[in-house]
Amino acid sequence: MRQKLEKQSNRRGDTLIEVMLSISIFAMVSLLTINMMNGGINTAQRTLEAEMARNEIDGQADALRYIHNNYVAERNMDNSQFRKAWNTITQKAMRPSQVKDGEDNNVFFDINNMESCEEPYEGGNHLENFRAFVINPRLLIPNNFSDEGEHNTDIEYMGIPYDKLLNKMLVYANDQDGKNVFSSPSLYPRIIYKEMDSSATDDELEDRSLYDYGAIYNDIAKAEGIWINAVGNDNQFSYRSDYFDFYIRTCWLSAGTRVPSTITTVVRLYNPEVME
DSSP: OHHHHHHHHTOOOOOHHHHHHHHHHHHHHHHHHHHHHHHHHHHHHHHHHHHHHHHHHHHHHHHHHHHHHHHHHTTTOTTOHHHHHHHHHHHTOBOHHHHBOTTTOOBSSOGGGOSOTTHHHHTTOHHHHTTOEEEOGGGOOOOOBOTTSOBOTTOEETTEEGGGHHHHHEEETTSGGGTTTEEOOSSSSEEEEEOOOOOOOHHHHHTSOHHHHHTTOOEEEEEESEEEEEEESOSSOGGGOSEEEEEEEEEEOOTTOSSOEEEEEEEEEEOTTTOO
16 A cells, blocks of 8 residues: 555656646647638638629620620611610720820739729729729610611610610719719629619509519619720720720739739720721
């Protein structure tokens, strides 16, 4: 019995240094694990944001091609809304001399070296000066023509005549209605829609299905971190250009980064007015 007690009394416990070392190692492993988890989450978030930005870019690119293709198909119809849309875009396009920097030959401003996504909206009003715009793809409604090929101007969409849809289809930063539409992104580049002013009565709205009611949200409320700049190749008259380059630009601050993320896509469309 005495020998057993003597053996137990001779056992040594952990010293304070050993305990502190163990805690330090555990803390380091925990911090490394948390940092790795945060890095993985941020990477997944950045990937998702980039995918959402590309979706918005693709939507604008498809809208441009849709307007162009329908204009080509209906170029002999003076009342075609797509002819009017194309003419508006080309007449407001910039000339090469207006957007080129003589020293570096940069287009507009150096979007890849911005400190924040607020610069295009604040520094010299870049979006307004370069006639930035976005397209409302929800208002690309097919034209309504009679059997004789005449455009039916009596047709309305959500209480708005077809002839007035153009003002809501193309939203420019330098127009009065578009000044409050363009803003830096709160999350990622996106176009936010709001309820369109409708002439429908409350009783008519109650009779609509959920699908019909959802279709009311066809008016652009905000274009956050996305815009289009149109540039022709004619230095005298932009609308006479052989082709137009549409710079679809996006800018946003990704998760876990300090510098803005940007994606730019260029869509080149040839001018049917000068190309036979």
